[in-house]
Amino acid sequence: MKLDRRIIFMIVALAVVVPLLFPLGLPVAVTDETRAVYERLERLEQGSVVMLSFDHEASSLPEVRPLAEAILNHCFRRNIRVVGLALFAEGAAVGYDILHDLAARHDKQYGHDYAYLGYRPQYTAAILGMGESIREVFPTDYDDTPYDDIPLLREIRNYGDIGLVVSVADGSLPTYWVEYAQARYGQEIIAALTAVMVTAYAPYVDAGQISGVLGGLKGAAEYEILLGRHAAGKRGMDAQSLAHLSIAVMIVIGNVVAFGLRRKNETTEAGGHSS
Numbered sequence: 063m064k065l066d067r068r069i070i071f072m073i074v075a076l077a078v079v080v081p082l083l084f085p086l087g088l089p090v091a092v093t094d095e096t097r098a099v100y101e102r103l104e105r106l107e108q109g110s111v112v113m114l115s116f117d118h119e120a121s122s123l124p125e126v127r128p129l130a131e132a133i134l135n136h137c138f139r140r141n142i143r144v145v146g147l148a149l150f151a152e153g154a155a156v157g158y159d160i161l162h163d164l165a166a167r168h169d170k171q172y173g174h175d176y177a178y179l180g181y182r183p184q185y186t187a188a189i190l191g192m193g194e195s196i197r198e199v200f201p202t203d204y205d206d207t208p209y210d211d212i213p214l215l216r217e218i219r220n221y222g223d224i225g226l227v228v229s230v231a232d233g234s235l236p237t238y239w240v241e242y243a244q245a246r247y248g249q250e251i252i253a254a255l256t257a258v259m260v261t262a263y264a265p266y267v268d269a270g271q272i273s274g275v276l277g278g279l280k281g282a283a284e285y286e287i288l289l290g291r292h293a294a295g296k297r298g299m300d301a302q303s304l305a306h307l308s309i310a311v312m313i314v315i316g317n318v319v320a321f322g323l324r325r326k327n328e329t330t331e332a333g334g335h336s337s
Contacts, residue, residue: 095267096284099252099274100136102226108141110225111218116148116157117185117235122256123156128282129254130160130230135289138168138175143214145224147179147200149188149235154181158204173212180204189238193221193247221249226273230254236263240271252276 106112114133118126137144146161148154158178165176179200182188191199196218197209209215217223227249229236236253243249250273253263257278266272276285 090280090283090287092284092287093281095275095277096281097288099254099276100285100288102252102273103133103136103140103142106140106142106225109143111143111145111214111223112137113145113147113224113227114157114161115227115229115231115235115239116146116153116160117150117229117231117233118156118256119150119152119232120156122232125256125279126230126232126254127156127160128279129276129285130157131164132282132285132289132291133228133230133254133276134161134164135168135291136285138164138170139289141175142225143174144176145179145214145218146176148181149185149238151181151183153230154204174214177212177214178204185235185238186242189242190246193243193249196220221247224249226250226252228252228254232256232259236266236272240266244271254281257281 103112112133114130114137116130134144136142144161144165146157148157158180161176161178162172165172170176179196180203182199188199197215201209203209203212203215221227221243227239227243229239229251231253232255236251236255239249239251239253244251251271252274253266253272254276255263255278257280260275260277260281263272263275267275276282
């Protein structure tokens with residue numbers, strides 16, 4: 063028995079596409095790590111400023127975008143103001159689109175409820191420089207509007223005016239935030255990471271250098287549950303779970319069929335020898 067591999071590809075494709083179009087609502091347990099991030103943002107006073115840095119490449123967008131959207135939904139729902147920026151060039155345009163999209167959904171006004179600084183190279187110098195003066199590092203925003211012409215930014219001089227920094231990352235940039243913003247200026251940091259990076263930052267959480275870690279699609283789905291939303295994270299987890307299940311079922315079926323064929327061949331060979 064031989065199954066055309068195209069049928070296998072089609073089964074996996076359907077397992078991914080169907081839950082994205084028709085969410086299944088599969089249960090997801092909320093971990094203590096995700097709850098800690100949620101509760102930290104809950105403790106921020108309304109009107110506080112969160113700096114959200116898009117520290118990732120475009121290739122990781124399917125995983126990091128739900129994380130960024132979950133954090134932004136929480137901030138805007140609680141009337142927490144957001145200043146966005148990017149320390150990776152590829153994250154600059156992505157962050158701009160995500161921030162404006164989420165702000166529009168919550169009827170937030172640019173320059174008052176949120177602002178986007180854009181991208182600066184040499185992230186070590188950028189992180190250190192913002193500890194002294196954010197305006198010196200970003201004299202204009204992403205659209206080249208002067209820093210002092212934006213009401214929200216006029217209130218912000220340095221990290222002393224930032225309640226929390228959230229690094230949405232697929233690599234090692236949260237480490238630089240810890241070394242140059244947290245260690246030197248006492249800035250509180252939260253990391254929203256791709257799933258493979260989560261364990262690397264557990265020691266930073268244990269040491270109190272990072273206040274919390276939100277990890278991967280599962281972390282985004284858990285956060286959406288706490289927010290009472292069903293968005294990209296939950297849909298992604300439905301698709302991922304069903305795809306894994308379909309692959310596991312096909313592996314089991316394949317092994318059962320292979321075992322049956324081997325037994326049949328052994329029986330046939332035994333009958334041939336006896337004759």
